[in-house]
Amino acid sequence: MSLSIKPVAATGETVFDLAAQPLRELNCALHKLSADTNETFWRVLNPAGRHAVAAGLDAPVIVEIDGPVGYYCAGMNKQASVIVNGNAGVGVGENMMSGFIHVRGDASQSAGATAHGGLLVIDGNASARCGISMKGIDIVVKGSIGHMSAFMAQAGTLTVLGDAGEALGDSLYEAKLFVRGSVASLGADCIEKEMREEHRALLAAKLEAAGILGEVDISEFRRYGSARTLYHFHVDNVSSY
Amino acid sequence: MTDHNNIPRTTPRASATFDEYTLSEIRRAAATGIYDIRGGGAKRRVPHFDDLLFLGASMSRYPLEGYREKCSTEVVLGTRFAKKPIELKIPITIAGMSFGSLSANAKEALGRGASAMGTSTTTGDGGMTNEERGHSTQLVYQYLPSRYGMNPDDLKRADAIEVVVGQGAKPGGGGMLLGQKITERVAAMRTLPVGIDQRSACRHPDWTGPDDLEIKIEELREITDWEKPIYVKVGAARPYYDTALAVKSGADVVVVDGMQGGTAATQEIFIEHVGIPTLAAVRQAVKALQDLGMHRKVQLVVSGGIRNGADVAKALALGADAVAIGTAALVALGDNDPRYAAEYEALGSKAGAYDDWHEGRDPAGITTQDPALMARLDPVAAGRRLANYLAVLTLECQTIARACGKSHVHNLEPEDLVALTIEAAAMANVPLAGTDWIPGRNAGL
Incomplete structure (x- = not known):
């Protein structure tokens, strides 16, 4: 399903x-x-910050959660669409494989950590380490993200409509980062890269998936990626290790 | 007058401080500007199980008859919370080693050998392969900071989950798999470009500390419907507190890995100078379990330098429920085999000392991804060798247990042991042989 x-x-x-x-x-x-x-639509009431709500799903169903969730909501999700009508704690959508997660509030640290696939949309802000070690997921944050986001990010896209905190993309591999606002600082081996037509098309596709294509100006985004200078262990890079 | 031509010369004396190895390392460092990386565990002499002895039976202890009276060896791991604990026929498991650092044939051989003896193998950094799942009747799936290859399907088809906090060779260190070993298959499993040096993080990306770990374990249990035993593996550093915190976090099993435990690759200086010996860790870990009233309820697996049935028996006597072997298992498969002596020498090493496993040029075909080298290891024959070795370890352990009058290897106890050195007596908390002196007994841990 798309x-x-x-x-x-x-x-x-x-x-x-x-x-x-x-x-x-x-x-x-x-x-x-x-x-x-x-039973394709589930509504969960009174989550009250419980951890691991709707974790480990593997069916094309919709789970709508009315209220704030704790750690690891929809962790390792496959296929399911999980909507949080509130804030999400640490590691929302961690290691997601496929499916869709929509946080209609803010997300705490490590949102989408290590996730391999699917789409994570956060309407508010995401805290530190958003997309850490991501392995193929698409993350769209409508607000800002905290420090050390996309640390060691391997694949996928991280799109931020607001600002990024310090050390964005530190030790980045092949994930693609798009930030519309300011970036406090770039991490080791992360550089700004040219925004070519294929990147604008890619960004447009992610914005469309998040339902906000046309609401923001794609030309306002800047692209960041790996300089690939740390891909091989070398004494010349010792100051970066 | 002194005849200067006939003054007796002193014998050339090498420095104990600047010994031959140290001098060679200084020269290597001066030539390269980078630290030495190698595989394996600590090579220096440290207090170990060799420094303990069993007392055996005497006037007040009655032995069991060898070959006749039963001495059981089965062990159940994960009885605290898991719906499906792991039931092993022997108290010896295979430690975590990754596909990537090891060849597919080596992983298959480990599975074959362990399964033949009714025990488990463990995945490593890089995920689970179909080969090792297929050849391991009991497979422990490691949950590592890198999360390479981590997915819920493999989580659900594992028999247990091991959350890796650290390992004995490098407590506090991450990993590095050099590009030579990152083949297309290895790269795909780790979602990385082919041929680059692959780093494994030293910290988990979505939890920090025991309070978070408790929540992480709850998530893993929820995802797997509370079926799987969950182990927590730590490198031996502060085993009393680490064990207590692992129990607090909800672990079913705690794995404590001493500094002799091997790694695929890390800095030589890290291996030799961070962490404590296995012997020094066991009693502290056991004491933590006893103080919490959890000994035998949360099982303890000890690893790092286990070589023979005496080591197994000593670890169990000190309070462990099982041991894990890594380096010894690789040697049983054929690692460092003297028949490749000429090739080890061509690599600047020698059979028995080869530890550049990270370079991927292992003549034995075990720590490599080179197809030609890999093909040297017959997984069926190597698996049979491992099964034989595990059988010998078990028989040796039973031999000692019977001599101490035990009908189950878990009935071995500290009172069966004495120490040969003051250091070992203090670490193992058993008397120095021939005395009733336990150094530090009244001084706490």
Whole structure:
């Protein structure tokens, strides 16, 4: 299925109240869903900052969470669309493989850490280490991101409509970074690169997936990537190690 | 008058401080400007299990008959929270070693040998291969800072999960796999370009400290529906506190790896000067479990320099539930085999001392991704050698346990041991042989 912020047609709604039922039952029920399940829309009430809400899903369903979640919401997600109507704690969407996560608030540290695929959209700000060690995910942050974001980022895209904190893209591999606002500083081996037509097209595709194509001027973004000078261990680079 | 031509000469004396190896390292450093990187664990002499002895049976202890009376060896790991604990037939497991640092044939051989003896193998940095899953009846999936190859499907098809905080060869260090070993397959598994030097982070990207780790473990349990035992592996540094904090974090099993434990590659200076010996770590880890009332409830696996059944028995007697072997397992497969002596010499080393595993030119075909070298290792034959070796370790351990009158190897206890040196007596918290003196017994840890 194509990843998009547009609502997906739901065939039914299952409501799960975490104030009344344990998290284990929620995740257990979600894990039992098959690819052809009719229970395609789940609404989770009263998350109250619980950790690992909707972690480990592997079915094309929508889970909408009304309230703030704790650490690792939708961790290792596959296929599912998880929407958080609130703020998200550390590691939202960590190691996501595919699917879609939408945080309609702010996200704490390490959002999308090590994730291999899928789309993570954060309406607010993301804290430090956003996209750390990312391995293919697309992350769109409508606000700003904290320091050490995209540290050792290997693949995927990180798009930031606001500002980036210090040491952006430190020890970067092949991930592509687009920032519209200011960058406090670049990390080791991260450099600004020319924004060519293919990069504008790539950025446009990510903005479209996030549902904000046309709302921002693509020409305002700058592209950052790896200088690839640290790809081989060498004594000349010792000051960077 | 003195006859200067006939003055007796003193024998040329090398410095104990500036010994032959030290001089060669200074010359190497002066020529290159970069530190030495190698594989393996600490090579220096440190207090070890050799410094302990079993007392055996005597007037007050009754031995069991060898070849007749049963001495059990099975061990269950992960009884605290996991719905499906790991049940091993022997208390000896295979430590984490990655595909990438090792060849696919070597990983297959480890799986074959371990499975034949009813024990587990462990993945490493770089993810799980189908070969090792297929050939390992019990496979522990490592959860490392790099998260290379980490995915929920492999997490769910693992038999246990090992959260790696550190390893004995380099507590506090990350990893480096040089470009020679980053083939297309290795690169694809790690989502990296082919041929670049691959760094493994030293810290996890999404948690810091025991409070976060508790939440991380909860997430891993939720993803795997609380089925899998979760190990926490630490390098031996502050084993009392690290073990206690691992228990606090919710671990089912704690793995403590001493400084003799091997690594695929890191700085020589790191291996030899950071971390503490295995012997010094075991009793502290056990004491932490005992103080928390969790000994035998949270299982303890000890690794780093285990070579024979006596080492296994001593680790168990000090309170471990099982041991893990890495370097010895590779030697059983064929690492450093004298039949490749000429080739080791051509690489500037010699059979028995070769440790440039990171360079990918291993004549034995184990620590390499070179197809021609890899083909030298027959995984079936190598797996059989490992199974034989594991069988010998088990028989040796049983021999000692029977001599101490134990019907299960877990019944071995510190009271069966004495130490040959004051250092070992203090570290192992057992009496110096021939005395009742345990140095530091009343001085705490």
